[in-house]
Amino acid sequence: MVEVMVLGVAQDGGHPQPGCLRPCCANVADQHYPVSLGVRSDEGSNLLIEATRHLGDQFTLWGQTEVNHLLLTHAHFGHIDGLGLFGRETLASRGIQLHVSASMKQLVNQTPQWNLMVQQGVFQVQTFASGTSVFNDGSLSVETIQVPHRDELSDMHAFILRGPNKSLLFLPDHDTWEETLSLHDVASIRAWLSKLEVDFALLDGTFWSADELGGRDQSKVPHPPVLQTLDMLGNREQGDPEVYFTHLNHTNPLYNYDGEQMAHVTSLGWKVAFQGQRFTL
Template sequence: MGDVIAAGTAVSICLLGIAQDGGRPQPGCQKECCTGLASIAENKRHPVSLGIIGSDGSGHLFEATRDLAWQLQLWEKSTGIFPQINSLWITHAHHGHIDGLGLFGKTAMDVRDLPLYTSLSFFRLMKNTPHWLEMLSQGVFFPKPFESANEFSPLSLQSECEVGFSVIPLKIPHRDELSDTHAMIIKGPNKTLLFLPDHDSWEETLTLHGQDSIRELLDKYEIDIALIDGTFWSSIELTGRSQAKVPHPPVSQTLEMVGQRMEGDPLIYFIHLNHTNPLHNENSPEYQKVIEMGWNIGFEGMVINL
């Protein structure tokens, strides 16, 4: 785990979930990967989410999952700071990233004018979805649509202060049935982090950003730490359905592309793990291979100082 920090001294990121949208155990799964996990709290995993505490003490949540209550408790436990949510950020419209939006409404948290950073595409979806449109009309959210590749910072709690970090949303090729998809580059005072929980393939992502390799992509954006899509270990992991319908670059392929970690390479943490992924098991050969190659698997409650 990273260093626990105090508000006003740095910018910290807390990893609040490492699972794919369905979590672990996944509803309806009767396979060995999920059987019996519901009764063992330490084996549960929650949908991907990040919490950022700015240098001004403000709190910023990336993704709105159904496990928000648990994740806020984890955030406080991991940092020693009660997380006030001063802005909310959404990468795309797939259900595990947005099915907690309703919790901000009058039936639960009953917030008002919460800055909500989304793409224009996602904002249009909100206006065309009755439940979300109602929340907008009630003033739950203060929409702040962003444009891809534009760097900006959320507003500070105090007009004379800054939050200490900026964000660059990057357009990413992913199944865009309802809205487009963005990764987030988060630039702190000392380090820059890439949050890339979902994309279809490295080939498409690298082509879109004009790069030939993962290292070149990370170097282009001066990334020190990358939290990247580790949904599946292999391309034949799912049974009973076509994995091609839910494309993600397998971790095994990513490892082939990056090879052994070398001195000066960014840190890579695999996140967004499907319930079938053997990387959930620290004793698996797959987990050990990632570690032996010098890379990492994210864990819930991990704190990174920027």
């Protein structure tokens, strides 16, 4: 058996987001950590996907204090800014297998703080290629899928976790459906998910709609809006995987479980991931 726990559902800035004094972030007690998954297999593997700055709270939520594998999708800050917590000053970890792409490995090597942690034996870096299996312990395997996402620092890979019975896609960030589907040579989201043979799909739900950022230039923070994904998916049909939106920006109305937007998502047969949610694979 493989158990996955959702350790965070927020976009990189978290929710409440630092610096936001608007109503969306007024409830400081209602904390949502940046996206991360904790994965345990019967074979004794403890995997963490993403290293957020809330990693300590996320370990508490997960009930774990150690991981033997750490996987990173890409180098944007919410996904990697907890890496330093594994060092001598805090967790003093040893020999964590750090699974990253070649461009992410280059960034690790070029960043003095992270390079030092590799030299001190905190991390052993393992490089993965796109479309390959990075990990397999007999009950759990992890595959990588490259997706287009602004790549100033590193490329971006989604992960598929396959357990003995079920599979889960983790795709927290990508730029546009047009580019992602075209890279994988498929005509629709439904066709792609079917090709990937996943039972659960955690998809980029950063923004509800294209006008959510107000005056800010949307082209600088591109993610497919949830409304567009819903338009493309339509109603859930027999044989479709369960789709859960995640990586929610602090402005996203889907944080309101009683809101009309949440009602719209569920009326079509789709869902929104929540912190502490478990999946058995």
